[in-house]
Amino acid sequence: MTPTEVVDRLLPARLQARASSEQFAPSNIALCKYWGKRERSLNLPVNASLSVSLDHLGSHTRLTPIDAKQDEIRFNGRPLPLHAAFSQRVTAFIDLFRRQQPLYFRVETRNTIPTAAGLASSASGFAALTLALNDALGLELEPRLLSVLARLGSGSACRSLFDGFVEWRMGRRADGLDSHAVALEARWPGLCVGLVKVDTAQKAVDSRAGMQRTLETAHLYQSWPLQAAADLEKLHRAIAQQDFALLGQTAEQNALSMHATMIASWPPLLYWQPQSVAMMQTVWALRGQGVPLYFTMDAGPNLKLLFERPQRDAVLRHFPELEIVEPFATG
Amino acid sequence: MTPTEVVDRLLPARLQARASSEQFAPSNIALCKYWGKRERSLNLPVNASLSVSLDHLGSHTRLTPIDAKQDEIRFNGRPLPLHAAFSQRVTAFIDLFRRQQPLYFRVETRNTIPTAAGLASSASGFAALTLALNDALGLELEPRLLSVLARLGSGSACRSLFDGFVEWRMGRRADGLDSHAVALEARWPGLCVGLVKVDTAQKAVDSRAGMQRTLETAHLYQSWPLQAAADLEKLHRAIAQQDFALLGQTAEQNALSMHATMIASWPPLLYWQPQSVAMMQTVWALRGQGVPLYFTMDAGPNLKLLFERPQRDAVLRHFPELEIVEPFATG
Numbered sequence: 001m002t003p004t005e006v007v008d009r010l011l012p013a014r015l016q017a018r019a020s021s022e023q024f025a026p027s028n029i030a031l032c033k034y035w036g037k038r039e040r041s042l043n044l045p046v047n048a049s050l051s052v053s054l055d056h057l058g059s060h061t062r063l064t065p066i067d068a069k070q071d072e073i074r075f076n077g078r079p080l081p082l083h084a085a086f087s088q089r090v091t092a093f094i095d096l097f098r099r100q101q102p103l104y105f106r107v108e109t110r111n112t113i114p115t116a117a118g119l120a121s122s123a124s125g126f127a128a129l130t131l132a133l134n135d136a137l138g139l140e141l142e143p144r145l146l147s148v149l150a151r152l153g154s155g156s157a158c159r160s161l162f163d164g165f166v167e168w169r170m171g172r173r174a175d176g177l178d179s180h181a182v183a184l185e186a187r188w189p190g191l192c193v194g195l196v197k198v199d200t201a202q203k204a205v206d207s208r209a210g211m212q213r214t215l216e217t218a219h220l221y222q223s224w225p226l227q228a229a230a231d232l233e234k235l236h237r238a239i240a241q242q243d244f245a246l247l248g249q250t251a252e253q254n255a256l257s258m259h260a261t262m263i264a265s266w267p268p269l270l271y272w273q274p275q276s277v278a279m280m281q282t283v284w285a286l287r288g289q290g291v292p293l294y295f296t297m298d299a300g301p302n303l304k305l306l307f308e309r310p311q312r313d314a315v316l317r318h319f320p321e322l323e324i325v326e327p328f329a330t331g
Numbered sequence: 332m333t334p335t336e337v338v339d340r341l342l343p344a345r346l347q348a349r350a351s352s353e354q355f356a357p358s359n360i361a362l363c364k365y366w367g368k369r370e371r372s373l374n375l376p377v378n379a380s381l382s383v384s385l386d387h388l389g390s391h392t393r394l395t396p397i398d399a400k401q402d403e404i405r406f407n408g409r410p411l412p413l414h415a416a417f418s419q420r421v422t423a424f425i426d427l428f429r430r431q432q433p434l435y436f437r438v439e440t441r442n443t444i445p446t447a448a449g450l451a452s453s454a455s456g457f458a459a460l461t462l463a464l465n466d467a468l469g470l471e472l473e474p475r476l477l478s479v480l481a482r483l484g485s486g487s488a489c490r491s492l493f494d495g496f497v498e499w500r501m502g503r504r505a506d507g508l509d510s511h512a513v514a515l516e517a518r519w520p521g522l523c524v525g526l527v528k529v530d531t532a533q534k535a536v537d538s539r540a541g542m543q544r545t546l547e548t549a550h551l552y553q554s555w556p557l558q559a560a561a562d563l564e565k566l567h568r569a570i571a572q573q574d575f576a577l578l579g580q581t582a583e584q585n586a587l588s589m590h591a592t593m594i595a596s597w598p599p600l601l602y603w604q605p606q607s608v609a610m611m612q613t614v615w616a617l618r619g620q621g622v623p624l625y626f627t628m629d630a631g632p633n634l635k636l637l638f639e640r641p642q643r644d645a646v647l648r649h650f651p652e653l654e655i656v657e658p659f660a661t662g
Contacts (some may be wrong), residue, residue, distance in 0.1 A: 210443075219558035220551045220591055227550035227595070253597045260551055260591035266560070266584045274605035283601075 001040060001175050003080060003152045007096045009175065010145055017103050019063035021135035025127030025160045027119045028194055029296060029304050031251040032231045033258045034156050034168065035224060036215050037080035043155035044179050046215075047228035048170040050235050051159045054113075054193065058160065059121060061128035062108040063136045072106040093126065093153040097133050105136070114195060114323055120207070120298060126153030126318045127160035147180035165239060166329060167232075186239045187328045194305035194315060196325040198275050207299035210269050218264040227257045248294030248306050255296040262299070271303040282318055290316070332506050334372060336481045338427045340506065341476055346433050352466035356458030356491045357389035358450045360524055360627060360635050361631045362582040364589045365499065366506065366555060367546050372488035375510050378547075378559035379501040383658045385524065388444050390452060392459035392469045395437040403437040420572045422483045424595035425458065428464050432495050434497050436467070445526060445654055450539070451629060457484030458491035472498040480509035495658060496570060498563075517570045518659045525646060526589040526654040529606050538630035541593060541600050560587045568571030579637050580624030586627040593630070613649055622646070 028051040036046035049280035066072060071094060073080045073087040092108055097103075106127070113119045130150040134141050141149070144163060151158035159166045162183035168300050171179030205213070214221050228278050231254040262269035280303065281296075291314050295303045305316050305322065316322055359382040368376035401426060404411045404418040411418050421438055428434075438460070444450045451537060461481040467470050472480070474492060480487035490497045493514035502510030536544070545552050562585040569578035593600035610626075611634065617624050621646050626634045636653065638646050647653055 044606045093499065102377070158570040218588070218591075218594075219561060220588055222557065223551045224537040226553065230550060249597065252599070256599050257551055258550070259550075259596040260595040262621070263594065264551075264584070264591040266580065268583070268587050268611075270611065272608055274608045277601070277603055277605045277608055280599075 002040065003096055004099065006042065006152065006175055006177070006327045007099070007149070009177070010141070010149065011097065011139065013099075015097065015101060015103060015137050015139075017136055018138045019136060020062065020064040021132045022060060022062040023128045023135060024058060024060050025131060026053040026125045026163065027113050028156065028159045028166060029119075029122070029297070030156065030159075031085070031235055031247070031296060032228055032254050033178060033229070033298070035258045035261065036221065037155070039104070039174075039176070042176045042179075043151050045155060045170050047169065048232050049156075049159070049168045050062045050230070050232055051166050051168075052191070052193070053160065053166060054325050055327050055330060057113050057119065057325055058111070058113070058124035059128040060110045061125065061132045062106075063129075063132040064106040064108075065136065066104050069102075071104050074106070074108040075229055076110055089122075090125075090129065093129060094133070096149075096152060097137065103137075114197070119195070120154075120156065122154040123160045126150050126157035127328050129153065130157070131161070139143060140197050144180050144182070147182075148177055151176070151179065153190045161295040162210075171243045175279070184239065184280075188239065188242065189328045190309040191244075191326065191328060192305075192307050192312060192315075193325045193327065194307065194310060194319060195301045195325065196281070196305060196319055197321060198273055198301040198303070205269060210265075210299050213269060214261045214265045217266045218261050219263045220264040224257065224261050225323070227254065240302035241314075244292055244308055248292065251296045251306055252294045255298075259297060269282075270274070271297075271300050276303065277290045279303050279319075284316070286318060298317050332373065334427055335430065337373065337483065337506055338430070338480070340508070341480065341569065342428065342470065344430075346428065346432055346470075348467055349469040350438070350467060351393065351395040352463045353391060353393040354459045354462035354466060355391050356455045356462060356488075357386060357494060358444050358452070358455045359383040359487065359490045359497060360450075361374070361383045361487065361490075361561055361629070362566055362578070362627060363585050364629070365561070366589045366592065367542055367552065368486070368558070369551070370505075370507070371543075373507045373510075375507050376483050376486060376499065378556050379563050380487075380490070380499045380559070381563055382487070382497050382499075383522070383524065384491065384494045385450070385656050386494070386658050386661060388450065388656055389442070389455035390441070390459040391441045392456065392463045393437075393439040394460075394463040395439075396434050396467065397437050398521050398589065400433075401434045402435050405437070407441055420453075420539050421460065424460060427458070427466065427480075427483060433520040434468075446527075450486065451485075452525070453485040454491040456482050456489035461488070462492070473542065475511050475513070478513075479508055482507070482510065514599070515570065519573065519658045521640040522531060522657065522659055523636075523638050523640060523643060523646075524656045524658060525650060526656065527610060527634045527636060527650055528652060529604055529610070529632040529634065530633075536600060541602075542629050544598075544600060545592045545596045548597045548648075549592050551595040552592045555588065558585065569655060570614040575623055575639055579592050579623065582627045582637055583625045585631075589626060602628075602631050605625060607632045607634065610634050610650075617649060
């Protein structure tokens with residue numbers, strides 16, 4: 001099944017641009033990672049995942065209907081040529097909605113994510129774009145279907161439609177209509193995510209390609225779904241019982257297991273820098289001294305620290321440039 | 332079955348110390364790693380492994396019968412107390428042979444392995460000790476049985492009884508009499524192993540404990556036997572066809588997959604130092620420039636480089652302190 005066929009099931013055939021719209025969607029940090037696709041064109045995952053959204057860090061996207069024959073793309077205040085990789089992904093996503101109709105937009109995206117922190121902006125970007133399309137085209141789709149649509153742009157975007165803890169249910173259907181995120185009710189005041197800056201260079205292998213290489217070449221990947229399923233269950237338990245050690249352990253082992261599948265690929269896929277290892281050693285040394293501090297990592301060299309508010313000062317002493325987000329501080 | 336019961340099947344009940352004996356056994360570098368035990372007391376492995384022996388680098392062990400009530404242990408020229416960990420392992424191994432009989436020895440072990448290179452000395456040490464016991468006690472056991480006995484001291488010691496390429500057949504029997512090494516006939520003149528010094532500190536977790544933690548806590552370990560079986564077959568093909576790229580790739584992916592299972596354990600087991608990552612990046616950069624250079628690693632931070640003689644100068648330019656061994660240079 002193609003993305004267009006899925007969209008045809010969800011949207012009316014005729015659309016009209018009603019108004020301009022500006023929407024925000026948060027970045028999210030997965031505590032149980034999305035790693036591997038069972039179906040590539042629809043971004044259907046091999047395993048369910050669970051994330052926490054980063055409150056005010058994310059993407060603002062403004063859509064303005066324009067009388068033109070193509071879209072106009074602006075990113076962080078600057079016009080981008082339509083042949084740029086980012087523009088191509090954005091217009092391809094709008095094409096899914098527009099399906100040959102003459103509906104063009106100025107798309108202005110502004111990220112509040114610190115670019116050096118290694119946070120994926122495609123998740124929040126496609127989530128905000130989905131919300132803005134829903135609004136500008138007057139679609140009034142329910143959150144579950146918005147999540148299905150955002151997934152077509154970027155898998156983890158389906159989680160960025162919600163605040164707090166979010167689970168992406170993997171689903172079983174071929175059309176993916178049951179593969180979408182849901183917000184969990186539980187909150188965790190005092191939970192902190194610390195963003196560490198390791199490296200700002202462009203990744204040599206993007207996570208989409210990395211996922212594919214791992215799936216095709218790493219024998220160890222065959223056990224990844226087992227790890228992810230066990231971790232998902234532990235995370236639900238940790239959240240229900242507000243058991244921080246269980247949350248931290250599970251998230252750290254899950255992230256390291258994901259990296260392990262990459263390290264076991266051919267050619268080897270190691271996103272770590274020497275400095276990443278030094279920072280892991282610092283985290284482990286602090287934990288050895290009794291500080292409940294854990295980390296997670298995505299497909300890059302940066303660590304994302306997990307701790308609770310009482311540890312804030314102790315953590316800042318060892319990571320003075322840390323940017324700290326409290327996902328449940330507001331709202 | 333206990334080690335003593337195995338020895339009872341192989342050795343005559345009454346033994347006599349006939350002479351002193353000095354024997355040498357080489358260190359070995361596994362290209363397909365021994366990682367995980369299906370039976371702990373006999374060191375029976377989960378998977379078959381394949382190594383190359385390091386010619387003159389290894390252990391010299393001299394046994395002298397003494398008229399005493401306990402053994403005397405000397406290591407690299409110095410007397411060691413009997414309660415030292417090394418002495419305990421040595422005397423426990425001799426106990427297996429002596430089985431209550433009043434046969435005591437002065438055991439003098441001298442390693443020619445550069446201590447900073449991260450080469451396990453237990454493999455060559457127990458292999459040399461087995462050879463010396465065979466000789467001093469006049470046992471005249473065939474190599475296959477010597478390999479079974481050496482395995483009881485340290486798993487990978489069963490491979491250090493032979494030169495060149497060596498396969499440790501995993502076997503199926505409960506008594507382990509079919510789990511022993513055999514020498515391969517193939518030789519590979521020009522093959523070089525480069526020993527890199529990363530860190531001389533004692534490991535926080537020895538490989539015996541690391542193996543056990545991985546087996547018990549890493550879901551990804553479940554796929555390790557698949558990786559190892561595929562790699563063993565590829566290594567046989569690489570050796571038969573003298574296909575160096577296949578040999579190097581397979582050895583590197585195998586080592587990284589083993590480390591991946593440790594990284595996926597809980598608590599995480601990362602033997603790498605920041606410098607290990609920097610050196611891997613150097614190897615990959617050189618390979619990107621067309622230099623056929625690969626690495627393997629054991630349960631430690633050190634890299635062991637694999638290349639052929641024509642690359643010697645290019646490799647030395649980037650690793651000036653490299654100690655190079657040519658396993659097939661002599662003999």
